[in-house]
Amino acid sequence: MDYKGIYKIFDAEKINTYPVSERTNKSKLSDLLRLEDIDEMSFDVSEEAEVNLTLLAREIIAAREKNSPVIFFTGGHLVKNGLSGLLGDLVKRGLFTMISGNAATSIHDFELALIGETSEYVPQALEKGQFGMAYEFNYINAALTLGDKNCLGYGEAVGKMICDELFRDEVVKTLNPEHASFEFMHPEISLQAICYEKKVPMTIHVGIGTDVIDQHTFFDGRAKGGCSGRDFLIYTQEISELTKGGVVLNVGSAVTGPEVFLKAASMAGNIGNIPNGIITANFDLRSYNPDDFINENTVGYYYRDQKSIVTRVPQAYGGQGYYIGGNQKQTIPLLYKKLLQLL
Numbered sequence: 001m002d003y004k005g006i007y008k009i010f011d012a013e014k015i016n017t018y019p020v021s022e023r024t025n026k027s028k029l030s031d032l033l034r035l036e037d038i039d040e041m042s043f044d045v046s047e048e049a050e051v052n053l054t055l056l057a058r059e060i061i062a063a064r065e066k067n068s069p070v071i072f073f074t075g076g077h078l079v080k081n082g083l084s085g086l087l088g089d090l091v092k093r094g095l096f097t098m099i100s101g102n103a104a105t106s107i108h109d110f111e112l113a114l115i116g117e118t119s120e121y122v123p124q125a126l127e128k129g130q131f132g133m134a135y136e137f138n139y140i141n142a143a144l145t146l147g148d149k150n151c152l153g154y155g156e157a158v159g160k161m162i163c164d165e166l167f168r169d170e171v172v173k174t175l176n177p178e179h180a181s182f183e184f185m186h187p188e189i190s191l192q193a194i195c196y197e198k199k200v201p202m203t204i205h206v207g208i209g210t211d212v213i214d215q216h217t218f219f220d221g222r223a224k225g226g227c228s229g230r231d232f233l234i235y236t237q238e239i240s241e242l243t244k245g246g247v248v249l250n251v252g253s254a255v256t257g258p259e260v261f262l263k264a265a266s267m268a269g270n271i272g273n274i275p276n277g278i279i280t281a282n283f284d285l286r287s288y289n290p291d292d293f294i295n296e297n298t299v300g301y302y303y304r305d306q307k308s309i310v311t312r313v314p315q316a317y318g319g320q321g322y323y324i325g326g327n328q329k330q331t332i333p334l335l336y337k338k339l340l341q342l343l
Contacts, residue, residue, distance in 0.1 A: 001220060012217045020134035024124055025117035029186065032082035032112075033333060035089055043334045045326045052281070052322045053331065057338035059279040060095060060247050068246035069097045069238050073261065075252035076104025079191070080119045081329050084109060086336045088194040095339060098238045099155075099195055100203045100231075102256045103211040106158055106192060110140060113162050113190035114182075132212030139182070141218040142174040143167075148223035153231040154204035159196025162187050175218060201238065203231035205260050235260065240268035242275035242317075250309045251283040252328055258282075258308040265313055278319040282309040283331055288323040 003009045045053070063070050072087060090096050111118035114136060125131040140158060146167070147157025160167045162184050172181055187193050195202035206228040208214065208221050239261070242248075250257040265275055282305050292300025293307045300306065310321035324331050 017135035026119040073100040073257035079108040148226040154227035155202035159192040162193040236264040239264040240273035258304040281322040
């Protein structure tokens with residue numbers, strides 16, 4: 001990136017990269033939860049969580065029967081935990097009208113599609129100055145540069161790179177015209193690819209300096225911000241469709257998901273598309289105490305996911321909020337199983 005100000009700036013041209021195939025990863029294809037394994041799973045969740053999951057599954061089915069939105073926002077751990085295949089299947093079945101996440105969500109999904117592994121072992125890489133330095137992250141940067149040039153969203157640009165060979169060739173040319181083409185080894189497991197092919201938006205909501213792709217020579221903050229900015233407006237448009245109800249789920253995102261939802265809901269209401277009677281649900285491991293949200297001296301007051309998703313927003317719009325406490329490796333598969341039973 002060019003800079004003409006008065007301060008010293010880090011020279012990203014000095015960065016040394018290495019092939020992602022040489023990296024040590026914690027999550028591999030064999031760790032992903034297979035759809036056929038769901039029926040054999042035993043679930044260790046609280047009675048309250050199971051009751052709420054049953055109610056939530058019914059609300060999701062009812063929303064789709066009325067053609068109302070069902071929006072799923074997730075942090076990156078859901079993909080690392082091998083659960084994205086469940087979301088992909090529910091997208092294919094038409095139960096989710098939008099998938100959203102942060103950049104980590106997109107990056108882990110990209111890695112799985114590219115090499116069938118993800119979740120870099122950070123301590124080992126950090127001590128060598130190699131954390132996040134795999135060259136292949138530049139593919140995402142180049143896809144965003146092209147996406148921004150063509151006025152695409154973030155999730156759409158990465159999904160197109162995985163699915164569209166011609167676009168992928170343009171990615172290569174953006175990085176190095178002499179560079180050999182590359183292929184994704186496992187595109188079928190990519191949530192971004194599934195959403196792209198099914199024309200279901202996958203919106204990615206990012207910061208700058210928060211992700212490993214930002215560490216590289218080909219990082220362009222304008223492209224990253226431009227593509228993500230369009231995704232925010234795509235997301236807000238879907239929120240504006242909640243005037244006759246719908247469902248919004250937030251899974252493992254303590255800040256980004258709740259804050260994006262809050263701003264989008266305000267924008268929708270500002271133009272007269274006020275969400276009405278919506279169902280919200282927050283999935284997390286922490287304990288939940290609604291009384292904490294009015295006491296600034298408690299830790300719970302600062303948990304935006306609980307305060308906004310479960311309490312503040314649904315109450316403002318005459319809806320109902322659920323808190324699903326428990327390990328997402330248990331609660332998400334159980335929700336999936338209950339949805340399929342209702343179908």
